[in-house]
Amino acid sequence: MPYVNIRVTREGVTPEQKAALIDGATDLLVRVLGKDPATTFVIIDEVEIENWGVAGLPTAEYRRRMATG
Amino acid sequence: MPYVNIRVTREGVTPEQKAALIDGATDLLVRVLGKDPATTFVIIDEVEIENWGVAGLPTAEYRRRMATG
Amino acid sequence: MPYVNIRVTREGVTPEQKAALIDGATDLLVRVLGKDPATTFVIIDEVEIENWGVAGLPTAEYRRRMATG
Amino acid sequence: MPYVNIRVTREGVTPEQKAALIDGATDLLVRVLGKDPATTFVIIDEVEIENWGVAGLPTAEYRRRMATG
Amino acid sequence: MPYVNIRVTREGVTPEQKAALIDGATDLLVRVLGKDPATTFVIIDEVEIENWGVAGLPTAEYRRRMATG
Amino acid sequence: MPYVNIRVTREGVTPEQKAALIDGATDLLVRVLGKDPATTFVIIDEVEIENWGVAGLPTAEYRRRMATG
Known part of the structure; x- marks a missing residue:
């Protein structure tokens, strides 16, 4: 009976990608721990x-600084 | 000082239903554990x-398969 | 497919009380939103x-202050 | 590697306030526990x-009652 | 910068299984969304x-009933 | 009515440090958003x-690799 919570930034994740995350995370629990997918x-x-x-900055600002090194 | 987090699919839950969930969950903690509602x-x-x-599928797809058995 | 997370302080909650919380929370979701308990x-x-x-203090300290008003 | 989740009611929190929360929470972990902000x-x-x-009521109703004592 | 929280029952998950869950979940986010593992x-x-x-019952009781059909 | 959840690795955080985290996080919400500490x-x-x-590795292994560069 696992519960998996995936938190990501909202940046255009498609329904296909969501389905792939759901499928992959469920498969991982089945494969590693023998959990029931149902x-x-x-x-x-x-x-x-x-x-x-992250690093004390909102994501957009963080990325700007990473990019400009 | 309990904290209750109820996660449901977004499918037209009304303000009245939300109020009933809040009231019922609080009442449960008061009744079973003697917690202070405040x-x-x-x-x-x-x-x-x-x-x-659930079961490796997005909810809509999962329901379709359950329905068609 | 609701998910309910109840967070309380660890203070001797018995297995019977836990069972009552599980039963009551599930019943609430069934009753208010017509969810499937399964x-x-x-x-x-x-x-x-x-x-x-709470109120900027660890629980024990908070209770001491509340008690001595 | 701390993870801090701040949950507040949605009531017009500005980007500047969000940045201040992110900065302040990160700084707290660095200061108290010596964590790496990165x-x-x-x-x-x-x-x-x-x-x-809170107190068995939705926030708006709770505030109304608090206000009218 | 994804955050993945996996919740399972405490039933002897080994350090190797935990490492496999961490590796697999990270790989999933990299593969599906192109996230940075770092x-x-x-x-x-x-x-x-x-x-x-689950189903209104503590896990042990739930399993007993499932087993005895 | 904010709710702040701080997740850190279990590595000997003292009661004094916990009290400082509770105090600091509460103060942050009061200061930035004018929230009621109560x-x-x-x-x-x-x-x-x-x-x-992190980075696909359990923390201990991750630190070992970071340390040995």
């Missing part, structure tokens, strides 16, 4: 990039 | 159905 | 009281 | 006020 | 089986 | 290091 949940949270911070 | 939080997350997977 | 998960997290803060 | 994540979830309950 | 977190929560409910 | 929750989750992965 009771495996995968929930994807898409987070606005201004709501996600 | 410091009981209930947060409802509505998740897009394409972001929720 | 795919309703309830997960209880017991949090050490020194890890839970 | 691997510190801060995610802000803005929750619709009708989805957040 | 900023991909995977956190595994092991939940006591009496704290996990 | 209804601000801070919950610290300490995660076993073998349960936390």
